[in-house]
Amino acid sequence: xxxxxxxxxxxxxxxxxxxxxxxxxxxxxxxxxxxxxxxxxxxxxxxxxxxxxxxxxxxxxxxxxxxxxxxxxxxxxxxxxxxxxxxxxxxxxxxxxxxxxxxxxxxxxxxxxxxxxxxxxxxxxxxxxxxxxxxxxxxxxxxxxxxxxxxxxxxxxxxxxxxxxxxxxxxxxxxxxxxxxxxxxxxxxxxxxxxxxxxxxxxxxxxxxxxxxxxxxxxxxxxxxxxxxxxxxxxxxxxx
Numbered sequence: 001x002x003x004x005x006x007x008x009x010x011x012x013x014x015x016x017x018x019x020x021x022x023x024x025x026x027x028x029x030x031x032x033x034x035x036x037x038x039x040x041x042x043x044x045x046x047x048x049x050x051x052x053x054x055x056x057x058x059x060x061x062x063x064x065x066x067x068x069x070x071x072x073x074x075x076x077x078x079x080x081x082x083x084x085x086x087x088x089x090x091x092x093x094x095x096x097x098x099x100x101x102x103x104x105x106x107x108x109x110x111x112x113x114x115x116x117x118x119x120x121x122x123x124x125x126x127x128x129x130x131x132x133x134x135x136x137x138x139x140x141x142x143x144x145x146x147x148x149x150x151x152x153x154x155x156x157x158x159x160x161x162x163x164x165x166x167x168x169x170x171x172x173x174x175x176x177x178x179x180x181x182x183x184x185x186x187x188x189x190x191x192x193x194x195x196x197x198x199x200x201x202x203x204x205x206x207x208x209x210x211x212x213x214x215x216x217x218x219x220x221x222x223x224x225x226x227x228x229x230x231x232x233x234x235x236x237x238x239x240x
Contacts, residue, residue, distance in 0.1 A: 003039050008221055013069035013212050014050070014062050015040065018221040021058040021199040025049070037063065051077045054150065059086070059204030060221035072212045077147065083208035086142040086152055087131070087223065089201035089230065090161040091170060093138050098129040101155040105148045114168055115150045117158050124148045126155045134234040136180070137164060141205070152202060164201035174198040175230060180237045197230045 001020050008016040017036060019025065024035035026049050040047040040063055047063050048070035064070035076082050106121030108114040125145040132139040138161070142152050153169045156162055162170030174195030207219045223231075 001039070003043060008060065008219055009217075011211070013066060014064050014073065015044070015047075016060060016062045016207075016219050016221075018224075019053065019058055019061050019204075020224060021056050024055050025052040025061055036061065050074050051147070053204050054153075054200070054202075056200035057086075057202045057204060058199075058221075058224050058227075060207045060219055061204065062207065062209075062219075069212050073209065076209050080145060080147075081210070083206070084144050084147070084204070085206035086144065087203050087205045088140055088142065088152065088156075089164040089175075089197075089227070090138050090140055090156055091136075091164055092161045093133050093135055094128075094130055094140070094159070094161050097133075099127075101126045101128065101159060103155060103158055105151060105154055107149075115148070115154045117154060122146070122148060124151050124155065126152055128156075132231075132235070134238050137175075137234060139231060139234075153200075165197060166200055166202075175201075177233060180233050196233060197226050199226070201227060201230070203227060 001023060006017050008018050010016065019036055024033055026037045027035045037047060037049060044065060047065065048067065050062050050064050050070060050073045053059060053061050064073055102125045103117045104119060104121035105115050105124045106118045108116050123146060127143040129141045130138055131141050144151055153163050153166055157169035164170065164175055166172060175197040176193050177196050178193055203223055205221060209217055211217050
């Protein structure tokens, strides 16, 4: 990834990145795959983890540049004083145009790295709003009031509208142009169709927090090219 082009904003205390899908926020246990934190360390030296987003989720993430900022910002996330907005494409057409999902989440007892809805889990609250209903798919905006692992993905599965291309909580199938374009024809030079979207259709869109100097910071990360292209194709299909 081009780190320079991915920086949305920065101060002497923090840096905000529009993370591409497929890149780890921080190193995993094996440490084999590249992570955003390692790339930032190479550029800035000291860098501190404030929060995380899933590897397959794209979008807004911030890192602190010093210990004071790290402590100050991390406490806001822990105390749920930040405002976190995501956008995503789901399979199907939700019955309600908006709503809230309050269902406890815990790790699956047998499947490591997978979460489930369970009465013994931790509190989790997600608000959702349908931005555009395309029929076969819908584009939603989410606000998460808690930061549970895979929260939006688990809640949307439970609601019956999993995130597109989700291998854990949906069908995991890539989105093909032939699925949304009625008169699609494969190019003579291609043996098989390449997906227009082959990754989790979830994006961390907006983040609001209070800076160490007391100012409110509102950040926004534009959708990446693959999701923008997918929405354009779905909009064209809807017009017909």
